[in-house]
Amino acid sequence: MCQLLGMNCNVPTDICFSFTGFQARGGLTDHHRDGWGIGFFEGRGVRVFLDPRASIDSPVAELVRQYPIRSLNAIAHIRKATQGEVALENTHPFQRELWGQQWLFAHNGNLAGFAPQLSGRFRPVGSTDSELAFCHLLDALASRHPEAPPCAAQMFEELRTLSAEIGAHGEFNFLLSNGERLFAHCATRLAFIIRQAPFAAAHLADQDVTVDFRELTGAEDRVAVIATVPLTDNEVWQCLPPGTLMSFHHGAVERSAATLAAASAK
């Protein structure tokens, strides 16, 4: 299956260390060779680097690994194609503008028989179930809130309902961000870690690389990293229970709720 990586921080942070381990899964330590992408929010703007080639062979991935782009929110994806051919337009993360905000979305899983009615405001450019789900999410939010985004609590609740609804069609692990918050939905597999003082050294699981965060961080820094599979082998990651939506803000867990129908009471 595909691999997801997300980061949400309280101070702009580069993702080079995590991306180094993540990149290795795109053809070196794992079999995802159908393209990759990463998007960084910087202020209100967003930069997305996409490559339909395997990340381990990609000059663009090499640039991202070496060029420290500092961001409060980032989303990366390595693709193992299920629906939609290997092509640039099917490469995650997908990007759209809503309410004058940029939104990024990446999905891991497979939705079957998913054919939502779209208003036409957001239409898929490619042929993946993933981009279709993203368009449906934004379409639903835009139709309910045409003028401005709802408050954070209501946004979370609507995303919880939508995640449950879309998740009824199949495996729907996703990362979504508008540059302020990062939303993570675990259908089957997703883990996270919050790094904050006292910082320590971390060692990648996929490559023999260690970073000592004590040398790179300030006392107030806080970084949440979310990944399909833990990226380091000497830290304690928390696995999200299947059927959970979480929102991260300023590097911390802000909200968490069940999305499985049987556990829909918060």
Add this chain to the structure above:
Amino acid sequence: MCQLLGMNCNVPTDICFSFTGFQARGGLTDHHRDGWGIGFFEGRGVRVFLDPRASIDSPVAELVRQYPIRSLNAIAHIRKATQGEVALENTHPFQRELWGQQWLFAHNGNLAGFAPQLSGRFRPVGSTDSELAFCHLLDALASRHPEAPPCAAQMFEELRTLSAEIGAHGEFNFLLSNGERLFAHCATRLAFIIRQAPFAAAHLADQDVTVDFRELTGAEDRVAVIATVPLTDNEVWQCLPPGTLMSFHHGAVERSAATLAAASAK
């Protein structure tokens, strides 16, 4: 002022040679140090590389110069800020989706007192007159054609009317593409060249670099290159008359019409 660069081809072509000369204008041979960007259409997908730093110092520009991305349509921009601070969200080209197509837009000029009524479907993320003009263009097209794009002739005519209307507010040189056609509007300064057989060698005006296109092209290849100022010093470029909209398709001029009010009869 800013610098624009566009390419429209009949076979996927890399823009490395033209971009090498263009990149030099971002801080080396000219004084545009307020960021740069380039977008490539590949199939239905689009890849946009943005950097709010001067292109001559940018590791991303270095990657683009050396990594031959083959594209039928590309748009690049080097910014000299007039409205809007130097920030990623104000960096061209801007990107939106309409009718399930990606659209890219870059602008050179300055619009004064331009405050169109927007429906809210496309909203600026940054604070430039340029992104506002792009949102207005797409908003107008979407409201007139909610379901699907009009035919090419009608699209051109609507863009001609919109260019004239927006151009009444100030200097409005722009490049616009949906991956099929490239539209170029000259308000004050824009030039183009069509390269086709028999090919020859070309020498950059901004750097001592020569490329012999005979070694790189097939007999049927055709490439239109559009730039604020001619990029080579040994070829004949055609200057667009101020107040002209042109559309390029498959590396050739498809349509051309006046957009000045006084010359609005085609």
